[in-house]
Amino acid sequence: MTMLQQDTKILIVGLGLIGGSYAEGLKRAGYEVGAVTRSPKTIAYALEKGLIDSGTTTPTADYIGRFDLLVFALYPHVFIDWIAQYQAWIKPGALLTDVTGVKGAIVDRIQSQLRPDLEFIGAHPMAGREKSGVQNADCGIFHGANYIVTPTDRNTPEAIETCMELGRILGFARISTLSPAAHDEMIGFLSQLTHCIAVALMNCKESHHLVDFTGDSFRDLTRIARINDEMWPELFALNKTELLGQMDLFRREFERLRDAIAADDTDTVREMMRTSTLRRSFFDK
Amino acid sequence: MTMLQQDTKILIVGLGLIGGSYAEGLKRAGYEVGAVTRSPKTIAYALEKGLIDSGTTTPTADYIGRFDLLVFALYPHVFIDWIAQYQAWIKPGALLTDVTGVKGAIVDRIQSQLRPDLEFIGAHPMAGREKSGVQNADCGIFHGANYIVTPTDRNTPEAIETCMELGRILGFARISTLSPAAHDEMIGFLSQLTHCIAVALMNCKESHHLVDFTGDSFRDLTRIARINDEMWPELFALNKTELLGQMDLFRREFERLRDAIAADDTDTVREMMRTSTLRRSFFDK
Numbered sequence: 001m002t003m004l005q006q007d008t009k010i011l012i013v014g015l016g017l018i019g020g021s022y023a024e025g026l027k028r029a030g031y032e033v034g035a036v037t038r039s040p041k042t043i044a045y046a047l048e049k050g051l052i053d054s055g056t057t058t059p060t061a062d063y064i065g066r067f068d069l070l071v072f073a074l075y076p077h078v079f080i081d082w083i084a085q086y087q088a089w090i091k092p093g094a095l096l097t098d099v100t101g102v103k104g105a106i107v108d109r110i111q112s113q114l115r116p117d118l119e120f121i122g123a124h125p126m127a128g129r130e131k132s133g134v135q136n137a138d139c140g141i142f143h144g145a146n147y148i149v150t151p152t153d154r155n156t157p158e159a160i161e162t163c164m165e166l167g168r169i170l171g172f173a174r175i176s177t178l179s180p181a182a183h184d185e186m187i188g189f190l191s192q193l194t195h196c197i198a199v200a201l202m203n204c205k206e207s208h209h210l211v212d213f214t215g216d217s218f219r220d221l222t223r224i225a226r227i228n229d230e231m232w233p234e235l236f237a238l239n240k241t242e243l244l245g246q247m248d249l250f251r252r253e254f255e256r257l258r259d260a261i262a263a264d265d266t267d268t269v270r271e272m273m274r275t276s277t278l279r280r281s282f283f284d285k
Numbered sequence: 286m287t288m289l290q291q292d293t294k295i296l297i298v299g300l301g302l303i304g305g306s307y308a309e310g311l312k313r314a315g316y317e318v319g320a321v322t323r324s325p326k327t328i329a330y331a332l333e334k335g336l337i338d339s340g341t342t343t344p345t346a347d348y349i350g351r352f353d354l355l356v357f358a359l360y361p362h363v364f365i366d367w368i369a370q371y372q373a374w375i376k377p378g379a380l381l382t383d384v385t386g387v388k389g390a391i392v393d394r395i396q397s398q399l400r401p402d403l404e405f406i407g408a409h410p411m412a413g414r415e416k417s418g419v420q421n422a423d424c425g426i427f428h429g430a431n432y433i434v435t436p437t438d439r440n441t442p443e444a445i446e447t448c449m450e451l452g453r454i455l456g457f458a459r460i461s462t463l464s465p466a467a468h469d470e471m472i473g474f475l476s477q478l479t480h481c482i483a484v485a486l487m488n489c490k491e492s493h494h495l496v497d498f499t500g501d502s503f504r505d506l507t508r509i510a511r512i513n514d515e516m517w518p519e520l521f522a523l524n525k526t527e528l529l530g531q532m533d534l535f536r537r538e539f540e541r542l543r544d545a546i547a548a549d550d551t552d553t554v555r556e557m558m559r560t561s562t563l564r565r566s567f568f569d570k
Contacts, residue, residue, distance in 0.1 A: 126500050145500065146500065189489070189492075190495060190498060193486075197482055197486065197506065198561065198565075199542060199561040200538040202560065202561035203541075203564075204474070204531075204535055204538050207474075208564070210471060211568055213433070213461075213471050215411050215431065217476060218479055224502045225561040225562065226562045226565045227562055228558075229558035229559050233554045233558070237551070240546060244546065249490065250489055250539075251536075251540075251543070254482070254485040254535075256485075256488075258481070258533075261522075262525070262529055264525075266518045269517075269518045273513075273514035273517060275487065276483065276488055276511070276512065277511045277512055279492055279510070280487050280511045281511065282492075283496055
């Protein structure tokens with residue numbers, strides 16, 4: 001049972017790449033979509049492109065209070081501040097969700113400070129593009145992607161189902177649930193650690209002169225070295241303990257391989273290669 | 286000026302993925318192509334598919350002596366042994382080249398043991414597939430790829446030009462020359478280090494349960510973790526000093542990022558991200 005009805009009014013808070021893509025997908029699905037964001041230009045653009053029905057840069061009790069479902073697509077610290085400042089205006093019984101890339105540090109903070117007549121359920125749409133901003137919004141980025149709902153024991157079955165339904169409406173390929181802690185371990189390994197590796201690799205040396213010799217391997221491995229240096233440090237900091245644990249795990253394996261090469265220990269090098277070949281085979285699409 | 290004529294006879298020694306792809310490309314270009322390889326099945330397959338005009342598993346003076354240009358597509362230690370055993374049968378004035386992925390350790394060893402009436406010039410076709418063997422041979426893998434000739438002061442201008450012409454005939458996109466040392470530094474960073482990173486990452490943990498949460502970033506970064514555990518340890522060992530230097534360089538940058546995250550030193554994290562973003566931008570195709 002979901003609370004989504006044809007006349008459910010949805011507010012997107014933060015019209016960037018992800019917020020804009022949510023808006024586009026939800027408008028196409030027939031919902032009334034509003035927006036709160038910082039820049040008047042963003043509102044003007046989104047109205048012109050038909051991504052939203054209305055929008056404002058100045059939240060008011062009247063405007064905020066109209067919406068049944070609120071999607072927060074903000075930087076984590078802005079999200080927390082926003083709730084503290086404006087939650088009094090949210091319609092009683094409304095459902096709140098988000099798109100934040102880390103969960104443990106966010107979900108608990110929001111849920112524990114929220115009015116008791118509101119419900120917040122965390123979600124992580126695992127999609128993005130290398131370019132940010134509403135101008136690059138495109139609900140097509142959700143197709144084929146993962147959408148993870150991270151319920152806690154404070155969430156109702158109806159909210160969980162509604163949040164999963166939101167993922168279905170947006171066209172995600174796989175919709176699943178994970179605890180905030182399991183989510184953060186997974187994201188620490190699959191996403192944050194891999195971004196750290198790519199960033200460190202590109203920091204090794206001035207490599208412009210190597211461009212003409214570069215094949216797909218180096219390009220594929222470093223694609224994510226183009227990284228939003230506003231958002232990622234904040235996400236790293238919010239998942240610091242988990243990320244450092246994953247980095248240390250990688251460091252140990254990298255050292256093990258290095259030491260085996262240094263010692264001409266071919267058996268260990270080959271065994272590590274066989275392990276990596278076997279494990280990687282499960283990831284082929 | 287190149288020594289390649291319409292009637293130049295070319296011998297491929299070692300009919301695997303790369304040797305087979307050379308054979309296919311050279312046959313299509315109209316050359317007579319012979320082959321020496323270990324398995325009779327490989328010869329039968331290559332003949333049936335029209336990759337070669339003739340082939341043998343047992344080198345003879347008569348057969349070897351017919352060819353003007355020899356391409357060695359063997360594991361490095363097999364290549365060195367082959368030259369020691371059979372070079373007496375090679376036609377006087379013939380040109381030898383190879384496809385080996387490291388150069389410093391190979392070029393000098395071959396050139397210094399070769400008969401004075403023969404010439405060896407190293408080449409590295411930077412192309413491959415995840416599957417090996419002549420059954421996967423496909424000269425299309427060379428299109429868009431890099432081909433690097435690694436001359437030394439023992440090489441003649443004619444041999445260098447002939448070797449570069451070979452790359453053009455095979456359809457490589459970029460053909461260049463590098464010294465063996467510069468080649469090995471480049472390959473140590475762009476290829477060997479990146480393979481080490483991917484192998485170490487896949488060794489971190491049993492990750493089968495994460496498949497459904499994996500996006501393109503992790504897949505792209507670990508694609509090269511599927512690795513031929515016969516060939517790569519040998520290539521690592523032959524470029525050991527250079528590779529260990531590159532691994533240590535990476536290790537330092539990875540530590541720097543780790544320590545900055547641990548110390549909440551956002552300035553350093555952001556500075557490293559800005560550097561990686563800028564440097565990676567030059568690699569966009």
